[in-house]
Amino acid sequence: MTGTLTERERAMLEPRTIEESDDPVIVFDEVSLAFDEKVILDRVSFKLLAGRTKIILGGSGVGKSTVLKLILGLLKPDGGAIYVNGRRVDELDEQAYMDVRDDVGMVFQEGALFDSLTVRENVGYKLFEETAIPIDQVDGRVKEVLGFVGLGEYLLRMPSELSGGQRRRVAIARALAARPKILLYDEPTTGLDPITAVTVDDEIIKLRDLEEVSALLVTHQLRDAFYVASHEAVREGDAVKCVPASPKKLAETSIVMLKDSRVLFEGTLPELRASADPYLQSFLS
Amino acid sequence: MAGYVVNATKRALEEVQDYVRLLGQIARGLTSRPIYFRDIVEQFESIGLGSLTVVLLTGTFTGMVLALQSGITLDQFGARSMVGRLVSASMVKELGPVLTALMVTGRVGSGIAAELGSMMVTEQISALRALGTDPVRKLVVPRVLAGIIMVPVLTIVADAVGMVGAWIITTTQLKVAGSVFWNSVTMGLYIQDVWMGIIKPFFLGFALVTIACHVGLRTKGGTQGVGRATTNAVVAGSVAVLIVDFLVTKLLISLMY
Numbered sequence: 001m002t003g004t005l006t007e008r009e010r011a012m013l014e015p016r017t018i019e020e021s022d023d024p025v026i027v028f029d030e031v032s033l034a035f036d037e038k039v040i041l042d043r044v045s046f047k048l049l050a051g052r053t054k055i056i057l058g059g060s061g062v063g064k065s066t067v068l069k070l071i072l073g074l075l076k077p078d079g080g081a082i083y084v085n086g087r088r089v090d091e092l093d094e095q096a097y098m099d100v101r102d103d104v105g106m107v108f109q110e111g112a113l114f115d116s117l118t119v120r121e122n123v124g125y126k127l128f129e130e131t132a133i134p135i136d137q138v139d140g141r142v143k144e145v146l147g148f149v150g151l152g153e154y155l156l157r158m159p160s161e162l163s164g165g166q167r168r169r170v171a172i173a174r175a176l177a178a179r180p181k182i183l184l185y186d187e188p189t190t191g192l193d194p195i196t197a198v199t200v201d202d203e204i205i206k207l208r209d210l211e212e213v214s215a216l217l218v219t220h221q222l223r224d225a226f227y228v229a230s231h232e233a234v235r236e237g238d239a240v241k242c243v244p245a246s247p248k249k250l251a252e253t254s255i256v257m258l259k260d261s262r263v264l265f266e267g268t269l270p271e272l273r274a275s276a277d278p279y280l281q282s283f284l285s
Numbered sequence: 286m287a288g289y290v291v292n293a294t295k296r297a298l299e300e301v302q303d304y305v306r307l308l309g310q311i312a313r314g315l316t317s318r319p320i321y322f323r324d325i326v327e328q329f330e331s332i333g334l335g336s337l338t339v340v341l342l343t344g345t346f347t348g349m350v351l352a353l354q355s356g357i358t359l360d361q362f363g364a365r366s367m368v369g370r371l372v373s374a375s376m377v378k379e380l381g382p383v384l385t386a387l388m389v390t391g392r393v394g395s396g397i398a399a400e401l402g403s404m405m406v407t408e409q410i411s412a413l414r415a416l417g418t419d420p421v422r423k424l425v426v427p428r429v430l431a432g433i434i435m436v437p438v439l440t441i442v443a444d445a446v447g448m449v450g451a452w453i454i455t456t457t458q459l460k461v462a463g464s465v466f467w468n469s470v471t472m473g474l475y476i477q478d479v480w481m482g483i484i485k486p487f488f489l490g491f492a493l494v495t496i497a498c499h500v501g502l503r504t505k506g507g508t509q510g511v512g513r514a515t516t517n518a519v520v521a522g523s524v525a526v527l528i529v530d531f532l533v534t535k536l537l538i539s540l541m542y
Binding site: 069072073074104105108110112113114115125126129130 | 319321403407409411414416417418419423
């Protein structure tokens with residue numbers, strides 16, 4: 001049965017390693033977007049390199065989530081160019097975009113789990129509905145990713161039976177199930193208490209360091225940005241722990257600060273802390 | 286004032302443009318892969334079986350009240366025995382299709398708008414697209430197919446139970462023999478009437494479901510928006526049913542009579 005699968009479907013079932021490189025997986029080149037008179041993004045440019053994480057920080061309404069929607073093709077820019085895995089995507093139609101979305105997973109702000117489906121069906125949705133992968137193999141993958149986020153026992157629960165933190169972790173598992181090369185997180189800890197937020201942040205760190213997924217994390221929570229940028233996941237026997245990051249790891253996560261629809265700052269966490277910009281200082285204080 | 290008119294016109298045109306675009310996407314979804322068979326079966330069950338009770342009750346009581354009213358009117362001409370003819374013509378040609386479509390609009394149209402609206406405001410529709418699924422193929426096409434097929438089926442059911450209701454009233458209240466009633470029913474129906482009663486619900490089912498989907502997919506503004514979408518779907522769907530009924534009736538009369 002597996003022999004009839006496409007190359008992409010086989011890739012969804014097999015472990016993948018991405019070599020860190022200087023090849024950008026996402027490029028924003030002078031991207032602009034406005035809704036009527038309101039400018040959301042004004043010539044925003046940045047790059048996300050393979051296997052790295054970039055954190056987009058900024059106050060509410062500065063266009064952080066819009067960046068993710070543009071990458072996924074849920075919105076179209078008014079100007080500039082967007083590249084995903086080297087392919088220009090801002091001019092693609094909805095049908096052509098489906099291929100691009102195969103490589104991108106997204107964790108939505110409130111999880112956006114499908115109410116009428118169980119955790120198993122939510123996590124395996126893409127594999128069940130959009131591929132010809134046999135059900136037993138999909139179930140195997142679903143158990144694997146749910147185990148990764150620590151929810152292996154919750155297969156048959158409905159989303160309404162989960163806590164806020166569990167819903168976000170299921171959403172991470174769903175985004176991860178088809179082994180995307182890039183993960184986009186839209187405020188994944190909003191509305192969670194600090195302790196639960198750390199469990200979600202730990203999953204983001206584990207994915208970055210153990211699965212080597214390239215990630216774009218949008219948040220307005222400094223606590224999350226600092227925690228993800230300053231920690232790394234290490235294996236200790238069978239267990240995985242998040243510990244303070246080595247200087248090499250610190251350099252692998254960069255931060256973009258948006259203000260007034262434009263990029264105010266781009267650099268690493270130490271560079272952000274050292275910045276003398278008054279707005280950054282007020283944001284950090 | 287002029288600004289308000291310009292804005293309202295712009296919004297109305299955008300609405301029509303979006304609806305026409307949705308119809309194009311539905312046409313593409315109906316004629317190309319992927320087709321979500323499981324969702325289609327689910328919607329047939331939800332729209333068809335789920336609406337059966339309300340349609341049975343509506344059809345039965347409409348037939349009964351029609352027999353009662355017709356009896357009073359026909360008594361004035363000493364033509365009580367013709368009740369069956371009046372009831373069958375009214376039920377099959379007009380009341381069966383329209384009342385069934387209105388009932389389905391109230392029950393199914395509101396449900397579709399609320400469900401799709403909730404999915405919009407909780408980003409589940411965006412999540413579907415992010416997971417590589419076209420929401421129109423997955424959510425709209427199965428509902429449209431179910432609407433097109435099940436509304437005519439429900440109409441036939443409503444017509445049938447309406448006749449039975451009318452027969453009960455005619456025989457028990459109006460004291461007309463059952464055989465006279467059924468003979469009158471067959472005498473009053475022409476084949477064109479039957480065709481009209483069967484063809485119209487296809488259009489009504491299509492209109493009410495596509496409008497509900499369109500309204501649901503345009504929902505904005507949280508739970509308040511979902512409530513607004515539900516109301517709009519029922520109001521717009523009901524009005525559309527009456528308008529489409531008139532237009533299709535006019536067309537069919539010019540073609541068949």
